[in-house]
Amino acid sequence: MKALLLAWKNVLRNRRRSLVTILIAAVGCAAILVASGFALHTYEMLIEGAVHEYGHITLAHPDFFDREEDSPLQFGVIGHEALMTRLAFDNRVVDILPRVSFSGLISNGDKSLVFLGTGADLLRESQNRGQFFGLVSGSIRIPADKKEGNIYALVGAALARSLGARPGDSLTLLATTTSGSLNAMDVEVSGLVSTGWEELDKRLVYIDVALAQRLLMTDRVSTLSVYLKKLKDVEGFRADLLATAPGLALRTWQQQAFYYLSVKSLYNRIFGLLGLIIAALVLFSVINTLAMAVVERTREIGTLRALGTYPAEIVAQFMREGFLIGLSGVILGNLLTGAIIWSLPYFALEMPPPPGRSEGYPLLVSASLPLYVVTNLLIILLCVGAAWAVSRRAARNPIVEALGHV
Amino acid sequence: MTNLPSKPSVAQLPALHLRRVAKQYQMGGEKILALKSIDLEVPPRAFVAIRGPSGSGKSTLLNICGLIDHFDAGSYQLGDTDVGQLDERARTGIRRFRIGFIFQGYNLVPVMSVYDNVEYPLFLLGIGERERKARVRDMLAQVGLDAFANRLPDQLSGGQRQRVAIARALVKAPPLVVADEPTANLDTATAKQIIELMKNLGARFGSTFLIATHDERMVVHCDQVRHMVDGVLQ
Ligand SMILES: Nc1ncnc2c1ncn2[C@@H]1O[C@H](COP(=O)(O)OP(=O)(O)OP(=O)(O)O)[C@@H](O)[C@H]1O
Ligand SMILES: [Mg+2]
Numbered sequence: 143m144k145a146l147l148l149a150w151k152n153v154l155r156n157r158r159r160s161l162v163t164i165l166i167a168a169v170g171c172a173a174i175l176v177a178s179g180f181a182l183h184t185y186e187m188l189i190e191g192a193v194h195e196y197g198h199i200t201l202a203h204p205d206f207f208d209r210e211e212d213s214p215l216q217f218g219v220i221g222h223e224a225l226m227t228r229l230a231f232d233n234r235v236v237d238i239l240p241r242v243s244f245s246g247l248i249s250n251g252d253k254s255l256v257f258l259g260t261g262a263d264l265l266r267e268s269q270n271r272g273q274f275f276g277l278v279s280g281s282i283r284i285p286a287d288k289k290e291g292n293i294y295a296l297v298g299a300a301l302a303r304s305l306g307a308r309p310g311d312s313l314t315l316l317a318t319t320t321s322g323s324l325n326a327m328d329v330e331v332s333g334l335v336s337t338g339w340e341e342l343d344k345r346l347v348y349i350d351v352a353l354a355q356r357l358l359m360t361d362r363v364s365t366l367s368v369y370l371k372k373l374k375d376v377e378g379f380r381a382d383l384l385a386t387a388p389g390l391a392l393r394t395w396q397q398q399a400f401y402y403l404s405v406k407s408l409y410n411r412i413f414g415l416l417g418l419i420i421a422a423l424v425l426f427s428v429i430n431t432l433a434m435a436v437v438e439r440t441r442e443i444g445t446l447r448a449l450g451t452y453p454a455e456i457v458a459q460f461m462r463e464g465f466l467i468g469l470s471g472v473i474l475g476n477l478l479t480g481a482i483i484w485s486l487p488y489f490a491l492e493m494p495p496p497p498g499r500s501e502g503y504p505l506l507v508s509a510s511l512p513l514y515v516v517t518n519l520l521i522i523l524l525c526v527g528a529a530w531a532v533s534r535r536a537a538r539n540p541i542v543e544a545l546g547h548v
Numbered sequence: 549m550t551n552l553p554s555k556p557s558v559a560q561l562p563a564l565h566l567r568r569v570a571k572q573y574q575m576g577g578e579k580i581l582a583l584k585s586i587d588l589e590v591p592p593r594a595f596v597a598i599r600g601p602s603g604s605g606k607s608t609l610l611n612i613c614g615l616i617d618h619f620d621a622g623s624y625q626l627g628d629t630d631v632g633q634l635d636e637r638a639r640t641g642i643r644r645f646r647i648g649f650i651f652q653g654y655n656l657v658p659v660m661s662v663y664d665n666v667e668y669p670l671f672l673l674g675i676g677e678r679e680r681k682a683r684v685r686d687m688l689a690q691v692g693l694d695a696f697a698n699r700l701p702d703q704l705s706g707g708q709r710q711r712v713a714i715a716r717a718l719v720k721a722p723p724l725v726v727a728d729e730p731t732a733n734l735d736t737a738t739a740k741q742i743i744e745l746m747k748n749l750g751a752r753f754g755s756t757f758l759i760a761t762h763d764e765r766m767v768v769h770c771d772q773v774r775h776m777v778d779g780v781l782q
Contacts, residue, residue: 151659445655448616449716450644450672452637541616545651 149462156435160467163431167471167521170424172478174417174517179483179507181409185402186508189373192399194274197239197367198376199383200393201225206364207391214244214320218362225387229368232382234375237270239263240363242354246317248297248347250305257301259315259347261354261363264296270369280309280333284350293353294332298346302334309333315347319359327357338495421524424471428528432464436536443536444544453537457530460537464529468522475521476514483507561627563592563724563756564613569622571608582608584779585622590772592723595750595757597766600776606760607728609776613758614647614726615639627723644672648717648755650727650746654709656701656716662688663697666715673720687715690749707738714745721753728760743769 153160203217211217219225219240226238242261247254264282268275283294295315297307307313308331315327329349336343355361370379376394383392396403436443443456491505536544571583582605590596598606611617612624615631624631629642648669649655656665666687670680688694691711701709710730717725727746731739747769750757759766767773775782 148660148664155659441655442657445649445651445657447640448614448643448649449669450640450642450647452640542611545616545655 145459146462146466149459149466152435152459152463153466156438159431159434163427164467164470164474166427167424167468167525168474168478170420171472171475171517171521172482173420174521175475175479175514176482176507177413177416178513178517179479179509180505181413182510182513183506183508184409185406187503188399188402188405189395191274192402193369193373193395194271196393196395196398197270198370198373198395199368199380200395200398201366201368201383201387201390202364202393204389204391207393213322214318214358215242215360215362215364216320218242218360218364219366219390220362222363222366225390226366228386232379234370234372234379236369236371237266239266239270239367239369240351241365241367242351242358242360242362243364244317244354244358246315248301248305249314249316250307250311251314253305254316255301255304256345257315257347258342258345259317259349259354261349261351261357263351264348267348276336276338278334278336280331283332293327293329293349295329296333296335296346296348297331298343299334299336300340300343301346302331304344307331315349315357317357319357320362321359325357325359327353421520424521425524425528428464428467428525429532431467432460432529433532435463436460436533440536440539440544440547443539444541444547447537447541448545453534456537457533460529460533461526462529464525464527465522468525471525472518472521476518483509561592562589562625563594563627564758565589565625566613567623567625569609569612569619569624571605571612571617571619582779583612583619586779586781588774588781590756590758592756593751593754594771595747595769596759596772596774597770598758598760598774598776598781599762599766604776605779606776608779609781610726610728610758610760613724614649615643644669645720646723648720648722648725650710650713650717650725650730652729652732654701654706654713654733656709656712658701660700661697662693662699662701662704662712665701665712666719669716669720683719684715687719690718690752691715691745705738706734707742710734710738710742711745714742714749718749718753718755722755725750725755725757727757729762730759731761731763731766739763740765 203219206217222240229238244259248257278299311331313329319325492502493505495502566586566588569586573580573582600606612619667680667684693711731742
């Protein structure tokens with residue numbers, strides 16, 4: 143305790159210099175925490191988005207993920223209702239959503255465009271996907287009778303713009319059936335949706351899954367998306383499925399979330415490099431401060447050595463000083479981070495849209511205990527290590543030389 | 549309370565015994581023979597002064613006796629220990645337990661109070677808090693600084709600082725105290741007090757004093773005065 147007190151007095155010896163170093167450590171600490179907190183928040187958002195989009199686990203025909211279909215729903219799931227009923231009993235499951243993927247032409251009478259359609263249970267989709275469903279105007283409407291009456295569709299905002307269509311307008315879908323003939327269907331636009339991806343929004347059409355099956359003249363579905371209660375159930379549930387549904391191919395959300403994975407690897411590299419640069423800055427600053435202190439105290443080191451202090455004890459003293467600088471920096475840095483995180487929502491800062499996307503997202507940062515522990519330890523360790531490095535030689539210099547130093 | 553249990557066998561030996569000790573410095577291509585075959589035998593508890601002109605080798609000799617410098621030839625026995633055989637770690641250990649230093653420039657640690665400066669050597673010896681406190685208090689009383697325990701060194705006069713240094717050197721009652729020009733920075737009256745203080749406390753703590761000095765007045769207090777000229781002890 144007395145040794146730490148002495149170390150603190152030594153830190154305060156050159157107040158301004160130490161303060162600058164502590165501030166650099168603090169700002170470095172905060173920069174790392176805020177930047178990685180931002181990356182973390184982005185990951186969480188992307189995970190959430192991916193999970194909402196694909197479900198935690200996607201079930202499909204064994205060839206669905208690896209081979210191109212020669213005709214629509216060639217690799218579709220047969221008898222999905224039975225499977226859905228069976229899986230619904232598992233209490234880890236929130237919902238199971240069948241989807242039919244198809245494509246064709248969409249027309250307003252004057253102009254035809256290619257669309258990528260999804261037949262899905264739109265109400266349950268919007269419940270499970272929440273804000274990620276991206277309804278921008280209009281509403282989701284389900285025909286009371288799926289065999290007769292009006293057929294409603296949700297259309298990508300960009301696609302609707304190209305066709306000059308608004309909710310309430312009528313459009314025609316043209317698609318190839320599973321047997322290879324052409325089939326057409328008139329739909330009423332009930333709402334406009336946006337995924338945040340401009341390229342997707344130019345092609346997007348959602349209709350009810352039963353209507354999609356009717357258009358394609360099939361009773362198959364392309365995939366079943368299983369939504370679980372907890373992210374951490376994914377592995378266990380996947381293992382169970384492999385045993386209970388052997389005839390199907392499985393993909394977890396991670397295997398499908400290419401965008402998440404590529405953003406993560408990009409951000410990891412960017413923020414890793416940033417962290418490295420900040421760490422180097424802190425290291426150099428601390429080395430500089432302590433090296434000056436060591437030189438200034440050469441005579442004192444010589445005196446202490448003459449009194450019978452071992453070099454290791456001298457080094458330990460400087461390491462305690464490094465530790466205190468690091469600790470002060472980290473404490474200040476965490477306070478600073480807290481202040482930044484706390485005040486961010488008040489500024490409502492928007493990040494520009496990431497590459498390929500059409501929408502920005504709010505600049506928010508997440509906090510994670512392991513991140514804080516690792517960052518704080520790292521900075522303290524850097525300071526202690528710097529102290530060790532700069533005092534090691536000086537503590538072993540010839541004593542007479544050190545005593546003669548002015 | 550500050551009596552050091554002295555082994556009888558060590559007490560009979562000379563406190564230090566140098567035989568044909570030589571030391572040379574290398575200055576560029578030139579060799580300077582700073583010490584030429586020094587023979588010196590100092591009995592325990594003696595108060596010995598080394599006098600001589602500037603550059604004669606007094607400091608070099610004291611540094612060797614205090615184990616903060618190495619010699620090139622000869623042998624040096626400190627009490628029962630042949631110093632020439634020791635590695636750096638053992639030499640540090642000997643300084644820690646058996647040697648006190650008083651410097652011309654006081655060399656107190658500026659961030660430590662008077663009390664802490666005097667306590668430091670006891671820390672190194674691993675002495676417990678209560679005994680440390682008693683011994684530091686006693687020592688400060690002996691040098692007349694009990695009222696200054698909480699001051700920092702730069703709040704003291706030169707004479708007071710040197711008293712603190714004396715207290716720091718003697719608090720562990722070392723067999724040997726090495727003092728290189730301890731009064732050179734002090735005015736005449738203060739220097740006289742410091743000399744007397746060292747002499748008295750040396751006797752009380754049973755320490756052998758080896759002092760390099762220009763000071764004439766030192767002579768009357770000394771058991772032995774040796775003259776050094778050009779690296780030779782006369
Ligand atoms: N580090 C060194 N390198 C080279 N020569 C040295 C060194 N230290 C001392 N000397 C030389 O050794 C000789 C003895 O020096 P020393 O310091 O022992 O003398 P001194 O008697 O203590 O002198 P002073 O009374 O001025 O303190 C001198 O000639 C000095 O120049
Ligand atoms: Mg000298």
